[in-house]
Amino acid sequence: MAKPPMRLLLGASLLALMAGRAPAHEEDLGRLSLEQLGEVAITSVSKHAEPASEAPASVFVITGDDIRRSGATSIPEALRLAPNLQVTRINAVSYAISARGFNGFETANKLLVLIDGRSVYTPLFSGVLWEAQNVDLADVERIEVISGPGGTLWGANAVNGVINIITKDARDTKGGFAVANAATTEGSGSIRYGGPLGEDGAWRAYVTGFSRDDSLTLSGDRAHDQWKGLQGGFRTDWSHGSDDFTVQGDAYQDRTTSLLRLLAPNGRLRGGNLTGSWSRTLSNGGLSVLAYYDKATRWSPQLEDSLQTYDLEAQHNFWIGRNAVVWGAGYRVTRDYFINTLNAAVLEPEKRHVELADVFIQDEVTLRPDLTLTLGLKGEHSSLAGSDYMPSARLAWRPTERMMWWAAVSRAVRTPSRIEHDLVYDLPGLGRLINNDTFDSEHLVAYEAGYRGRPIDRLSLSLSVFYNDYDDLRTNEGEATGTLPAGSGMYYPVHVGNGIAGHTWGVEAWGSYDVADWWRLSAGASTIDKRFHQKAGHVDIAGLFSTGNDPDYQASLRSQMTFQDLDVDFALRRVAELPKPRVDAYTEADARVGWRMNDDVEFAVGGTSLLDEAHVEAPEQRQVRRNLYAELRWGF
């Protein structure tokens, strides 16, 4: 009899090694639909066909089905499903999303986000422009949310977490599919069509669009931040022998539709990307290569910035003795410009060409059948930020098939953004108010431990604790030479420094319980405690702003009921108050009833943020309104 062929680590989430690939336990397979069975990755890079939920890290996996049942119409809203993320809606379209603290639009700079292996973390301000990431949610296979450092595999800026958004293989999306969502504060829709490509392949193309109405100011007036956007794209997947290929691309344009465009924080976004990947199954491992090009341009009144990214990465994995080894290298070039004619805050130089090269190796050693040690190291050199290294060690103990205890120590790095590194501000008569080239990378050593298991069949649990020791965090510092009159509280010139150190610790816990075959209850919570201080010789005139504005805790509860052809879902979430600037704690609820009329048509009604007419989540003080919707999903 032929030996079962070993297939490894292929496809979209090329670098999602630590998280594993397979979304299911053997005993869970019976629950899956035919479509979902076809999406089960049968092996992961580690020796066990371990589901992401078995990787020795704090990993939460959001499935495509969870997204459908949540009523989310955007990636940020879908990310609220992950208990290990803090998702803060700032206004109609902007979000601050972070893990393990540092929340805030400007301070959420320690989380890397990849869509099918393509980084959407912008080096301009070290964050993610969420309004530009309009993935068609119907095409999302799953989102892996890893809280904790991932620098050893993903490189710099994966300090407090990594989000991997993984879209479906085109072979899983043949035929037509359309979604239309009409809601009181927004409207959105998408249409996709796919077909076969030769014997072994398939293609799909899609268009998706949205329009979001204004949020409200505290006095209840419109905030003039309404937006609409359109995105289209394609994906093709095919195989030839032991080679698998994917080519995909997207193009989008978003803009404000407010009559008061000048008040809009951003005016217009346009961008596109093209990604190709190739992977080969070897007799003892696999080889994969990913290449992409991405361009994003943003216009707002008297401001224009643009970023082009060229990226090439390759990795090889193999087994030798009791070692599962993966190693690889990457090379990235970014070209950007930032033009400001509104005021004197400009980047010097206005244009930058940055080259980034990295090599990494990771070895998972089976010390005993129940004990594995994963050692890894990434070395990275950037022409802007210099060299850095990101080692990690992870130990996993699986005393039974149903439980795992793990512990890890990792080092992570956040490199300076273009703004932090290059921003200057000159005023005639006063000279230079802001000096540049004074900021180096921020550093973290993280200690984590966790438990994950299924004590009984119906119950799954995950618990992680972390202690993060930070150094060299960003300060805004005044230079004594130019200090304005004493007592004025004003300084100049100022520069960006590395003057904050300190630690955070916290707990992340979640679990789900199947009350009955038709009823699943899930709960999740995370806490954080922060202690930061200014290092000797540094005074932060921003008042430790860069350490974020975080709730002490957040918690969520979700109920998913599945009757014959009816899905009934409820969700409740509570976010504690934000301390500085203060934002009140809030509790919100979502609900949805979906009726699967037949194999091809589903009709749903629901609402999000139901408990209040409007509520504020961020210090920007915009009110997010209650949203009621009706949704039609149609396969043809």
Add this chain to the structure above:
Amino acid sequence: MKARANIGVFGAIALSLAVLAGGAPARADSLEYPVKAAFLYKFAPFVEWPATAWGSATSPLTLCVVGDDPFGVLLDRTIQGQHLGAHPIVVHRLDRLAADSGCGIAYVGGSKTQSVAEALDAVQGTPVLTVTDEAEGPAHGIIHFVVRANRVRFVIDDAAAAKNGMTISSKLMRLALSVHLRNGGRL
């Protein structure tokens, strides 16, 4: 200075890898066969057997494993308690497949005594959903498992289904990698 430190750490890791190499080989577990086993009974609701194939309204649907059995006890665990409507699903293991074996679904692994192609010929024209596997060779039944991009997928031969008097739902066909239609076309 920093770069030199990096090389030092790389060296240390490389050394520790060298020390840890050797020992028991790493065993690669795979979900390939658990997924195939789940597919085998989940195909059933999307397949229509001719009315003559059923003894009674509650007679069992027999899932046969013919020849080499890659599933073992895993399949019995997977199938246990499963029904197609009022028909309980049961597993039988056979060395050879014949028209009167009583199989509703047959996973044909092939063996020394009967090749996959011979087994398929033996039930041509009778209401059996034949399932074959690329891992066992190129001979195709009505459904043929393949592994592509780390996923278990399948191709459908609807012309072969027609010969056996069976109908396959459009939904199942849409999930297939490719379909050979009964009119000679391709999907």
